[in-house]
Amino acid sequence: SKYEYVKEFEEDDKLLRNVYILVRIDGKGFHKFSAAHEFAKPNDVRALNLMNHAARSVMHELDDILIAFGESDEYSFLFRKSTDLYQRREAKIVSTVVSLFTSAYVYYWSDYFQDSRRPLYPPVFDGRAVLYPSEVEVKDYFAWRQADTHINNLFNTSFWALGTDSKDKNEMLFTEFNTNYSKLPAIFRKGSVLLREQIPKEMHKDAIIPTLPETLPGSMSASASLTSSTSSTLEQSVPEPALESSGQVGSESTTPTSDRVAGTNNSALETKDDKKRSIDDEDEVDEDGDEPGSTAKEESGAVKRMKKGIVIDHIDIIGEKFWTGRGAYILAPEKKKKLRSK
Amino acid sequence: SKYEYVKEFEEDDKLLRNVYILVRIDGKGFHKFSAAHEFAKPNDVRALNLMNHAARSVMHELDDILIAFGESDEYSFLFRKSTDLYQRREAKIVSTVVSLFTSAYVYYWSDYFQDSRRPLYPPVFDGRAVLYPSEVEVKDYFAWRQADTHINNLFNTSFWALGTDSKDKNEMLFTEFNTNYSKLPAIFRKGSVLLREQIPKEMHKDAIIPTLPETLPGSMSASASLTSSTSSTLEQSVPEPALESSGQVGSESTTPTSDRVAGTNNSALETKDDKKRSIDDEDEVDEDGDEPGSTAKEESGAVKRMKKGIVIDHIDIIGEKFWTGRGAYILAPEKKKKLRSK
């Protein structure tokens, strides 16, 4: 139409190529939201697990996310340098991540806050993209966020434990308290890390291997918590939707509360243009090179039948240990072809 | 911490001052989403009303939105030239609008699709901001979107009516069909316009005066549809949550389906930083200058007791008539002081 010229006012917002794209989302006014919903102080495990669930949904949809880190009301998503998601259009990337996260947060609310059908009002998150050219900055970024977790949590925990902020009393108690700090659950002290790692092949790929057993609806039962080296018990009341859903693994149609549907063929973002690479299928090839048909040693050698899935843990990402060890694949050089070919 | 330098990689994305900011959101892969949820073809009134409800939530939170227009899976929001929302930071504005819209869409889902607690999977919207320097472009922008409504709807309606796309047959039928086209509900042919207009003071300010009576949960009953000049009946089954809620106007606590809470003191965005101007209170001053206390002629002169509220209509916004008439305030010059003072 003759009005179409207005479309040309849209500006090109393509992000520089070949640098890491980091998208951070943060709850808007969660000081109030957490109070309105009576979140446990200073850390509400339901709220954190719901955040983790929403983040998993984002990571599940967007294969180019290498790692995600969450704490409090925020989550950070790292995209691979070579991603061409939406041709790197900034508004598309940011708005999609923030919308998907928000959507999942409201969607899965009642699985974590089981006494209420939905929150008292619609929660909102903001989002932004930041570019990081090198590995150093990426590591420092995550160190920055995790250090923030420590600091805030240390402060908040002692603050709430004391129930007062009178200076003198505080200092003494603080010291004492500090010695007990390390006994707190890792999810509080270290936040949550979502990684793409090998999981048993028979495990549903939308399952998430939790550090805190049975806290995540649709997750595997405690016995599957292979990676959970830092788990601990929580004294505050923890919802147990897993009881409800754990028996349902494998029977999709009866699990309306699980987002596994999103993972298989009900993806919100699977359109013709943004065709999802069939990474899941590809990854289901046995690591040991077994023929797909040879299921003989299935029961005996379960560990050998693995595929890539999203796992969660609450570990140190400050310092080199993580990045050269378990997380080494994250910042490993990519093949060059992607860039040059076009 | 020593890691904080990474924050400085965030780029300044402030939008040029003193130009209109237009934010458009659009459902991602709604071709599939509409099919998965068996939306009526080509127009599903439940889906459209849910879109309208979500848009109203956005407009309710963000006072600087002058007008909004929706059709199909998209919505456009026009911010006043002088808005200083988030200091005009682009990512903040876009992500907040898209998050709030998405959140409300999932939140109010079951009020419109009453047979399901939530959608089959979390819906996602993308968003973008576009700058328009002058009134001409703003009008042309809305004309562009509404013309799009006409074209798509005309095509889709005839397409679905025919149930086939054989060329010869089509042409004949198309002509015939076209004559009946104007009998379609205005919401299909013209989309939805959200405006800030005077409404009776006793009406709850989160109510929305609908064109299609009783389709919007929490809205006033049909008798209140003052502005609905283009309403018509719909043959497809329409949900009637209004029956449920219409009796509850005034008794907030018992109306969990209404988002009115967001409007009073449960706003997702009402934080210290983004302090909402108390436009609602201000606007509740009587138009005729009555003292607040003088309620003598209250019953006799109800029309005089008005305040600003959000109303919906399905009218022509292509052409000058709207912009010089009912919509004249939208593009009226603002006072200059805002710009110069700083």
Added chain:
Amino acid sequence: SKYEYVKEFEEDDKLLRNVYILVRIDGKGFHKFSAAHEFAKPNDVRALNLMNHAARSVMHELDDILIAFGESDEYSFLFRKSTDLYQRREAKIVSTVVSLFTSAYVYYWSDYFQDSRRPLYPPVFDGRAVLYPSEVEVKDYFAWRQADTHINNLFNTSFWALGTDSKDKNEMLFTEFNTNYSKLPAIFRKGSVLLREQIPKEMHKDAIIPTLPETLPGSMSASASLTSSTSSTLEQSVPEPALESSGQVGSESTTPTSDRVAGTNNSALETKDDKKRSIDDEDEVDEDGDEPGSTAKEESGAVKRMKKGIVIDHIDIIGEKFWTGRGAYILAPEKKKKLRSK
């Protein structure tokens, strides 16, 4: 070649459409440059006239410049809202303006500083583009720059006149001095304005009608100073290259010091892509509608035979008088077609 992919790292830097583009250039380190070349303090008329000459060259090349304003070591150029110069690519526009200005500044140096072939070292200017959406801001922009001229000049003039900055003495003298301030040449007090106005047709279109007669090489002699309402004499020595060139008007080949060649067919910027609109030819049509051939009353009615040319003056551009009077055409609305058609 296989290396060509690197070109795609270039970012799109198109400036928003339909807003004014203002390019300001400013001498780098002219504190030192003016000292090194012993500029008269506080105002050196040779230096100012060289700036004006360079600015004229820019305005001559780029037809979409509506007005230019200069003072001290800076110059501002206003482009029309609808300009499509280099498809509004920011780096192209800024770099071209700054390069052309710099080039002309060095090129014409010896015409103003006649005792030296070239400066002691190559002078440098920086440049930037700023967008202004409305007429209000444009006027305020120029008011800002001209107010700056006043303030600086007032301060500098009194400072240099006093030769000291001892507080007590200053205040007294300042008051006295101030009364004499208005006797200073307008070019010092008000800066320089370049405008596109009607000039006698027989006048070479590269001529510039000066306020200060005979100060600009290649300019018309004093008798042609039609517009010079604010001229005044200068006590400091003024170069008179005009003597040399004034007799040469009409005999192009013998005037190597004039940049008129740039205006006819030696333009630095006239390439196939950036085709210059033949505004000059077009404008040479008689204002009174005379047939091109009818040269009968040529001598008798000289004023009638006019064309557009660049003129200079040193007038108030603060306040409405200029913008509604002589400068009314500058901010007059443009025809809409430019925008919509594409």
Added chain:
Amino acid sequence: SKYEYVKEFEEDDKLLRNVYILVRIDGKGFHKFSAAHEFAKPNDVRALNLMNHAARSVMHELDDILIAFGESDEYSFLFRKSTDLYQRREAKIVSTVVSLFTSAYVYYWSDYFQDSRRPLYPPVFDGRAVLYPSEVEVKDYFAWRQADTHINNLFNTSFWALGTDSKDKNEMLFTEFNTNYSKLPAIFRKGSVLLREQIPKEMHKDAIIPTLPETLPGSMSASASLTSSTSSTLEQSVPEPALESSGQVGSESTTPTSDRVAGTNNSALETKDDKKRSIDDEDEVDEDGDEPGSTAKEESGAVKRMKKGIVIDHIDIIGEKFWTGRGAYILAPEKKKKLRSK
């Protein structure tokens, strides 16, 4: 003043940190400019040397330029990743480079085109900045430009040699011609590379060690051409200003044609804000660790007394050989502190 608010319309244009900044300038309409000045076809050594001289001036002023490459009417400047020049403001960087280059080009014109005082009209260059995150892209960038040199030169040389473009004839001759192509001067085939390398300490730091002896005014004589491994003689007439200036090394005041003044204390860009790092002084420290005072073996071991200076060569920068050998320092990792500290 009350007008100052207009300054806030200036947008923040800081370039992403910790990536290479590449500034390329290119002559505007040099097809015409070269014709107007009767440049030798297809390569004019005076023109190329003037380009090189202007580029050297830029590199001399801006210490953060690591390497520069020139061919035809263009020049590319690579800034170190960590540069904080003008806080990485894009317009400042681009406009300054392009202005300085242009200024020097006009300034030194008559040293290369000795029969004319200045060009027929002021030449103009455009400029742009491009970001490159990694070493791969930087190398590929320069390979791209040098490959362009080859292709254009091969084509142009054969084209001009043939004097016609009749297809049949061309092909035959082209083959034959190609065999002689390698005998052309390297400056034509490979372009010009400006590097920062060790030069004898007694050599003036503004000297440039030329590949083509004595073509660059102010340069050292042929005997100093240490690095010139690819030099060759030129049949076309070459200006020899070096004769004039070669005897003058050491006697600054009598060498108006040299830009050495810019290097010492007449720098156009040396202002308080943009304080130039005293790299020159620092680099004048002997490489062999001699005490500054111990000048005993000065005469005997001249090669030991070296400092950093700008040298020129016409060598292959396509392929790894250059980047791992002579140019290895260019892309060597920088110390991290710069980034983190702030």
